[in-house]
Amino acid sequence: MSTDKMSVKVNVDLQKERQKCNFNIQEVTFIFDGGKEQTLQRKKIEDIALNSGASIDSIPEECLGLKERYDNAVRKSCIYSRIVKNEILEITGLEALGNPVLRRTADAFFKEISPFMLHLGMFVPTIIGQCTEEQQAKWLPRALEMQIIGAYAQTELGHGTFIRGLETTATYDPETEEFVLHSPTLTSYKWWAGGLGNTANHCIVVAQLYTKGQCHGTHPFIVPIRDMETHEPFPGVKVGDVGVRMGFNTADNGFLSFNHYRIPRENMMMKNAKVLKDGTYVKVARHEKLTYGTMVFVRVTLVKEAAINLAKAATIAVRYSAVRRQSQPKPDAPEPQIIDYPTQQHKLFICIATAHALQITGDWLWRTFKDVLADMRGGNTDSLPELHALSSCLKAISTSDSAAYIEQCRFACGGHGYMLSSNLPLIYSFVTATRTYEGDYTVLLLQTARFLVKAWEQVEAGKSVTPTVSYLTLAATKEKVLWNDFAEGIIRSFQAVAARKISACAETIKRHMKTGICYEDAWQLTTVRLVSAAESHCRSVICQTYWNEITRLTASCSTNVKIVMEQLATLYLIYWALERSGDLLRYSTISEKDLNRLQERYEELLALIRPNAVGLVDAFDFRDEILRSTLGAYDGRVYERLMEEALKSPLNDGPVQASFHKYIKPLTKGKL
Numbered sequence: 001m002s003t004d005k006m007s008v009k010v011n012v013d014l015q016k017e018r019q020k021c022n023f024n025i026q027e028v029t030f031i032f033d034g035g036k037e038q039t040l041q042r043k044k045i046e047d048i049a050l051n052s053g054a055s056i057d058s059i060p061e062e063c064l065g066l067k068e069r070y071d072n073a074v075r076k077s078c079i080y081s082r083i084v085k086n087e088i089l090e091i092t093g094l095e096a097l098g099n100p101v102l103r104r105t106a107d108a109f110f111k112e113i114s115p116f117m118l119h120l121g122m123f124v125p126t127i128i129g130q131c132t133e134e135q136q137a138k139w140l141p142r143a144l145e146m147q148i149i150g151a152y153a154q155t156e157l158g159h160g161t162f163i164r165g166l167e168t169t170a171t172y173d174p175e176t177e178e179f180v181l182h183s184p185t186l187t188s189y190k191w192w193a194g195g196l197g198n199t200a201n202h203c204i205v206v207a208q209l210y211t212k213g214q215c216h217g218t219h220p221f222i223v224p225i226r227d228m229e230t231h232e233p234f235p236g237v238k239v240g241d242v243g244v245r246m247g248f249n250t251a252d253n254g255f256l257s258f259n260h261y262r263i264p265r266e267n268m269m270m271k272n273a274k275v276l277k278d279g280t281y282v283k284v285a286r287h288e289k290l291t292y293g294t295m296v297f298v299r300v301t302l303v304k305e306a307a308i309n310l311a312k313a314a315t316i317a318v319r320y321s322a323v324r325r326q327s328q329p330k331p332d333a334p335e336p337q338i339i340d341y342p343t344q345q346h347k348l349f350i351c352i353a354t355a356h357a358l359q360i361t362g363d364w365l366w367r368t369f370k371d372v373l374a375d376m377r378g379g380n381t382d383s384l385p386e387l388h389a390l391s392s393c394l395k396a397i398s399t400s401d402s403a404a405y406i407e408q409c410r411f412a413c414g415g416h417g418y419m420l421s422s423n424l425p426l427i428y429s430f431v432t433a434t435r436t437y438e439g440d441y442t443v444l445l446l447q448t449a450r451f452l453v454k455a456w457e458q459v460e461a462g463k464s465v466t467p468t469v470s471y472l473t474l475a476a477t478k479e480k481v482l483w484n485d486f487a488e489g490i491i492r493s494f495q496a497v498a499a500r501k502i503s504a505c506a507e508t509i510k511r512h513m514k515t516g517i518c519y520e521d522a523w524q525l526t527t528v529r530l531v532s533a534a535e536s537h538c539r540s541v542i543c544q545t546y547w548n549e550i551t552r553l554t555a556s557c558s559t560n561v562k563i564v565m566e567q568l569a570t571l572y573l574i575y576w577a578l579e580r581s582g583d584l585l586r587y588s589t590i591s592e593k594d595l596n597r598l599q600e601r602y603e604e605l606l607a608l609i610r611p612n613a614v615g616l617v618d619a620f621d622f623r624d625e626i627l628r629s630t631l632g633a634y635d636g637r638v639y640e641r642l643m644e645e646a647l648k649s650p651l652n653d654g655p656v657q658a659s660f661h662k663y664i665k666p667l668t669k670g671k672l
């Protein structure tokens, strides 16, 4: 427990909740962090970063004007970057880029988002993934030392999803051995890149490569955009901010265009393809889509990002629900804590379970990613399509579930949840964007569906398929799967549902084609079902991974930890079985009686988890500085904090605002 938790007076209800908790909280923290070493490392990093005191604001960030907010975020980004560069990277190494500890710690500095996030989040990973060793030697140390600050500009005003449709051109000029970058239309303006508007001096630009009169598709380039002394944009570069957004307002999302702007040939990132001095184009990579590598990397990291943010929201909502009392369901009895309402438990406990499910699945996906990367270093790209399919659907579902449940946490906090000082609206505005960026939800599920339909065709042809779809061979009968409500039975039924939906899609596509329609049109006519099939596949992957891994991870834990972790995982499985009862009725032998039994089991689980609820969110181990919430602080001084924050509002700086004299008084005196 950190010192701030020991010294303060804790709300009596929360104290009682903590006494009720029957399991060892620290063991669950270790599980959530991925092991004891990871917890110790995280705490060390948090101590280093937070004890600097640099994260403290005198006026709440949300009360500042747009410019002041950006200014404050840059100030704190510089301090945080110095800490990351000098102290944190030494502890973690570059693994930190795939480890949410940096983001988690950054939350103490920024209630919104750092304008430097994309520097470490995408600029540096793209240098690592897309540059030759020689290029890395030139750019990586400068980027890690923060001598240069970068953004990742791929999306344009006209196209985000359809990368092949990007319009920015990079035309090679062998005379000067330079690329000429150009934005031929308004829709070709780069748009959205985080950190680009006012902060970055370099930028990765994804552009259509032309050499010897031929287009070779999109490729990444490192482009200096501003003078390193004056920070003025170079001639030929137009750059600015895209305007106010739903969230991310300190992230400096920018636009960028080029007017025949020249960069040296060596600034093309040449790990996967090269242009020689004479303009000859040489393909190096064995897989065409390796230039999309940074996106795959970020999608993998976003699964844990979704988990951490949901865990934060759940911590706030559960602690608040233990402090808040409301209504009088029994005459003459005291008002209950709202967490005692089963409907409140139904809103909240799935959030705790989902945070664990996504964290565990995110860890597993990260390990898979590293294995595929190691294979690729050895020249084998066979597992890339499976990784793309997995990272696409897991990114889509994790961000979508997380955003929906964070909003549910806000609902669970009633009116006070709507306060920015609860931090729930800001967490939501950040996470709901993750459903769109780095590949929109529907678009990514359709990528997974493409893989699934191909896998199904392999199964039909009697060929073997990759591990995550091997269930297709087992579950692919026309018979309904026999229902049983053990965890393994539920998982098998989900797999059967996915398999049946995928096979039905394949059949539908064929049926359409028999009427003379081409494959592409038949595919479009099937996309509503394809998205649903990909969602079912993804859900079965999460359920299976969560269940298998939690069983493995708790094998050496104390009994009560095992019990409570199993209760949460079972709650997750049953919750989704009930949510998807239509699918189960359609594709398994589940009966109304079975569903009633599941519903009863679900309600029993809510009651069993209830006494441990506060302990479970304490185990997420968020320091108050990171949670930044009036409703969720460890001590539960909810009302005091709400009042304290209210008084910090600039609208409370005096009893009468100037607007009274300027407008209201003249109006009331009939002088306006």
Ligand SMILES: CCCCCCCC/C=C\CCCCCCCC(=O)SCCNC(=O)CCNC(=O)[C@H](O)C(C)(C)COP(=O)(O)OP(=O)(O)OC[C@H]1O[C@@H](n2cnc3c(N)ncnc32)[C@H](O)[C@@H]1OP(=O)(O)O
Pocket (backbone or CB within 6 Å): 080, 096, 097, 102, 103, 106, 114, 116, 117, 118, 120, 121, 152, 154, 155, 160, 161, 162, 163, 164, 194, 289, 290, 292, 293, 295, 296, 298, 301, 302, 305, 384, 385, 388, 437, 438, 439, 440, 443, 447, 450, 451
């Ligand atoms: C101070 C704090 C520090 C903290 C530090 C760290 C933490 C940071 C954490 C988090 C920060 C992150 C913050 C991020 C902010 C946002 C950034 C952005 O948004 S950047 C823009 C992203 N843009 C997209 O994602 C576009 C989405 N579109 C696409 O990806 C493509 O256009 C796609 C996949 C939809 C279609 O691509 P096609 O048109 O080239 O491909 P087709 O024709 O559909 O398919 C051809 C084949 O290629 C495969 N394919 C496609 N993509 C692939 C891939 N990536 N890998 C492997 N194969 C792929 C397909 O499966 C298909 O395979 P078959 O032919 O069926 O075998």
Ligand SMILES: Cc1cc2nc3c(=O)[nH]c(=O)nc-3n(C[C@H](O)[C@H](O)[C@H](O)COP(=O)(O)OP(=O)(O)OC[C@H]3O[C@@H](n4cnc5c(N)ncnc54)[C@H](O)[C@@H]3O)c2cc1C
Pocket (backbone or CB within 6 Å): 118, 152, 153, 154, 155, 158, 159, 160, 161, 162, 191, 192, 193, 194, 248, 253, 433, 436, 437, 438, 439, 440, 441, 442, 443, 446
């Ligand atoms: C906060 C934020 C930060 C961002 N940061 C960056 C950044 O740093 N760098 C960068 O390059 N980009 C960035 N982006 C851009 C982001 O990657 C794109 O917005 C995202 O990929 C979605 O593309 P789009 O905006 O073109 O949406 P669109 O593709 O226009 O989507 C609109 C709708 O059309 C649907 N749709 C599109 N294509 C299809 C299809 N083939 N089939 C079915 N439906 C389809 C989608 O499902 C969606 O509902 C950021 C975006 C946001 C919101």
